[in-house]
Amino acid sequence: MPVISLQNLKKVYKLGDNTVNALRGVSLDIEEGEFVAITGPSGSGKSTMMHILGCLDRPTEGHYLLNGNDVSNLSRDELADIRNRQIGFVFQGFNLLPRTTAAENVEVPLLYSRPVLPASERRARALEALRAMGLTDRAFHHPSQLSGGQQQRVAIARALVNRPTLILADEPTGNLDTATSIEVMRLLQELREKQKITIVLITHEPDIAAYGTRIIAVRDGIIISDKPNVPRRVSDEPEALPLAAVG
C-alpha cells in the first residue's frame, strides 16, 4: 500500500471573476521509504500540491489517500489530527516560536495530540528528538541563540517528535548556506535510510532535488516528468564538512 496515492487531483482557485487551475489532474503513488523531490518553477503548482499533501488544503476534485485513507473530504479539525499524528513539517523559514526554548518548540505538536500527554512525557520525548538531532546541549536555548543550521535541526526534531509516517519539507534549505544545506540533506537521507520515513521535498533547486530517490517535475499544474534518481551522497561533496564543524 502506498503511503500517498493521488488520483486525478485537481485544484481550482477562484479569484474574483477569474479561475486559476492550480492543479489540473495529478495522479501519483509514493511508497513507504521513498525520498521524493518535487521540483518546478514558481506558479507550477508545486506549492498547491504541497498544501494538499500536507492536509492544509483540500482538493477541488479527485482523491488523496494517505496511508490508505481518503482524506480529501475531511473536516478542518479531522485534518488537524491527521497533520498532528501522520505528517511532520519542515518549513523554509524554520517557523520556530521566538522567546521559546528549543525543547518547548519541539513539544508543540505533542500539545495537540490526544490523548493528552503528561508534561513530563512531553518533555522526555522532546529531549529524545533533540538528542537524535545532536542538539542535547542546545535544548534550553532560544532560537535567537542558535545558528541557522541548528534552528533547522530543531525544526526537524519537531517534525519527528510525534513519529509521523511522512515528512513534508518545503524548501528546507532556502535560508541556509551551502554547507549547512548539505548537512540538513544528509540528516533527511539518514531518516529515510534508518527509520524508513517517507520524505517529500519541495524545492526549485536541482542540486537539492538530487538528494532524492525520485524526482518529480511539475509545470502548469501537471506532472511533466517522474523519474527514479540515484541519490547524491554527502560524501560525494568535495566541500563536505564534518558534522561537528557545521553547527
Add this chain to the structure above:
Amino acid sequence: MHSPLHYLLLGLTALLRNRLQTALAMLGVTVGVGALVASLALGRGAQESIKDQLLAAGANMIVVTAGNYATQKTQGTEPAADHARFTPPVDPLQFIARLAAARRDLLARGYAAHNIDAALRAGAGLPVSAVASTGRLQRVHFEDDPMAEHDHPTAKERLGDSMAGLGAAATLTLDDAVAIREQIPGVQFAASGVHENARIAVDGDPTRQWFTRMHGTESRLPDIRRGWVFPFGEFLTERQVADAEQVMVLGRFAADKLFGAGANPVGKRVILWNQPFEVVGVVGSTSWAQQPAAGDDQFDALYIPVTTVHRLLNLSKLNTITVTTASAGDTTRIAGEITALLRQRHGIGEAMADDFTVRTQAQEMLGKGLSPELARIVGGNLATMEQLTIEQLSTSLQRANRTMLALLAGVATVSLLVGGIGVMNLLLLSVTQRTREVGLRMALGARRRDIARQFVSEAVVLCLVGGVLGAGFGVLAANGLEEFFQWSTAVSPLSAVLAIAVAAALGVLSGVYPASRAAQLDPIGALQHE
C-alpha cells in the same frame, strides 16, 4: 484539555510580549473591578450603617416614665390607646382657667410663686402651645427644680399620683427597676434614671459654668445607649453606683463647654449642688446621625450615680426606667408585661389609670423632629403605627440605599465594559501579530478550539491579574472614602471573590471574539503571513 496551569503559562507568556499594551488593558480591568469592589463595600457599609443607626436609635428600647400622660384614663393599660384618634384642641379660655386654678392650688400649698411658674412653663417638656392644645395641664412638683429649697415627699406618699405630668410624678422606685430586670423574661437591661436640669461649674473657676441636663443613672446605661463612645475615661462603675460616690461622666458637649473643646477633663472636679464631683469619663457619639449638640439630652448632659442623687437630694423616686429587650421584635410584648407588673406592684385597681407611662422607642422616634401639632396627631395614632415604624423606617432607608447602590453598580458596570473593550482590543492586536504562530500551530495539529482556548486564556489571565489588582485597589479606595469622607464602608471577603469571578467572566467574554477570529484563520494564509 490541558491543566489550567498550562493555559495560565501560555497566557502569561503571550502577554509579556506586548508589555505596555498589556499594562494599559489591564489598567482598564483594574479600574472596573476596583469600582465594583468599592461600590459593593459602600453598599454594604450603608446597609450596616443603617442597621447601626436603627439600633442606636433604640429599636429595642422601652422607657417607663413616672406619671401618666393620659390622665383621664380609667380602664386598660395602654396609654396610647387613649390617643387612638386625634383630639381637637380645647377652648383656650378653659385652658387658661385650669392653668390659673393649678397655680392657686400650688400657692395655697406654700410653694414659691416663681417656682410654680417655672414648673408650669416647663410642663412636661412640651411647649405651652402643645400643653394647651392637649387640654391637659399636669400638676408639677417643685422637687423637679433641685435648686429650690423644698422638703421631699416620699414616693409612697405620692403613689397613685396619676394626675401628675409625665416624668414629674414620684411613682417609680429603684425596686421597680430591679423587679423589671429580674421578673420579666426577655429584658436585657433596665437602668433607673432621675433627670433634672442642673447648673455645673469647674471647681475653682465659677466663671466656667454650664446649665445642662443631669441624669442620675446606673452603670449599665452604656449597654442600653448604643452608639456611645468614651474618648476619655469610662462610664460609672457598679461600685461607684453602689457606694453613691460623687463621680460624674460628662457628655462631650458639656465637657467642651466647661473645659474647652477636646480637653481631657478626667480627674478634674466639677461643682454640682455645691458639692464637688470628680470627672471619671466623657461620652461621645459614634453615629453621624447623632452628633453632640446643645440641648440634645445625651451629650449636652452629665451622668452621676442615681444613688448619689437620692443621697444628696434626699429622694427615693425615679423619673424613668430605661429598658432594652434582647430582641427588637419583643418590645410590644415586654411593654405590656412591664405595665402589668408595675400595676400590680403599685396596687392599682382594675378601674384606675396607670401611674406611669410605658413608651417604646418607636413611639419616641415618631414624635422626635416633628412639629408639636404633627407629633400629637402621630402620637394619637400610635397604636396602629407602632408596629410599622421601625420596619418601615428601615425599609425606606434601605430603598434609598438600594438606589445609591444601583447607581454605583451602574458606574462599575460601565467601567468593566470599557475595560473589557480594552482587553478585546489588545487581543485583536495579539491575534494579528501572531497570525504566523497561529498558522504554525494549526499546521502542527492544533484544532480550532485549541487556538480559541489559547486566546481566551490569555484574556482570562489578563483579566484575573487586573481583577486581583482591582480588588486590592477597591479595598484601598473604600478605606480612603471611609478615612477622608467618613463614608461608612464594609469590605466583605465575598465581594472580593465575586469581583475576581466577574473579572474572569469578563476575560472569557472579551476573549471570545478575538479567539474565534484566530480560530477561523486559514492555516496556509496564516503561515505565509508576514
